Amino acid sequence: MRKYGKKYTAAATRREATVPHQAGQAISLVKDMAFAKFDETVEVAVRLGVDPRHADQVVRGTVVLPEGTGKTMRVLVIATGPKIQEAEEAGADFVGTEFLAKIKDGWLDFDVMIATPDQMGQIGALGRVLGPRGLMPNPKAGTVTFDVAKAVKESKGGKIEFRVDKGGNVHAPIGKVSFSADALERNFAAFMDQIVRSKPSAAKGVYVRNVAISSSMGPGVTIDTTPYR
Numbered sequence: 001m002r003k004y005g006k007k008y009t010a011a012a013t014r015r016e017a018t019v020p021h022q023a024g025q026a027i028s029l030v031k032d033m034a035f036a037k038f039d040e041t042v043e044v045a046v047r048l049g050v051d052p053r054h055a056d057q058v059v060r061g062t063v064v065l066p067e068g069t070g071k072t073m074r075v076l077v078i079a080t081g082p083k084i085q086e087a088e089e090a091g092a093d094f095v096g097t098e099f100l101a102k103i104k105d106g107w108l109d110f111d112v113m114i115a116t117p118d119q120m121g122q123i124g125a126l127g128r129v130l131g132p133r134g135l136m137p138n139p140k141a142g143t144v145t146f147d148v149a150k151a152v153k154e155s156k157g158g159k160i161e162f163r164v165d166k167g168g169n170v171h172a173p174i175g176k177v178s179f180s181a182d183a184l185e186r187n188f189a190a191f192m193d194q195i196v197r198s199k200p201s202a203a204k205g206v207y208v209r210n211v212a213i214s215s216s217m218g219p220g221v222t223i224d225t226t227p228y229r
Helices: 006-012 023-033 082-090 099-104 117-133 148-156 181-197
Strands: 041-048 060-064 075-078 112-115 159-163 169-176 208-215 221-223
Touching: 023 041, 023 181, 023 208, 023 221, 041 181, 060 181, 075 082, 075 099, 075 117, 075 148, 082 148, 099 117, 112 117, 112 148, 159 169, 159 181, 169 181, 181 208
Parallel strands: 075 112
Antiparallel strands: 041 169, 041 208, 060 159, 208 221
């Protein structure tokens, strides 16, 4: 049996584990139960009625959280010519193909890589390094594009990527405990709206089965799934 610390156990007594809550109430409880000395991330876990073993039931996508993630994203853009200036003006932290050599030497001090399509041939050779870390640019995530300015601004402004795991679950951060309850609720609503929009046509039965929200260290709170059915 899993053992929890005293602070976790004390926090867990403030919520009814089996009772579904409305989103606003659940978020308030999560903020109230957070006990860590650092600014915990608020995370959402969604169990979906899909079978990810079938390609036509894989749920993945991106969403720009209206209130941001609370994390400063370091953006690398791999591009040449006029796209370099475009990326720099949009706020990219690192720009240029010379960073590919640095990555080969072990440099990974960035959170998002954006690339123009013509550079993907070179980047493909770094798949073993970038892939396991979730840093490989992907057209479906909007990180392989000629519109680098838009991609940079979205990444800096709170864009997150999500993908269903082998168990049919999606996990995503929607902000920090220090955010106001209203800000977290707006981010949560944007995320859930995109989850619903991403429902595969091949999915049968109940799509959104369970939703829970928690802080990094705190206990989870179950959310009523009725609005998402």
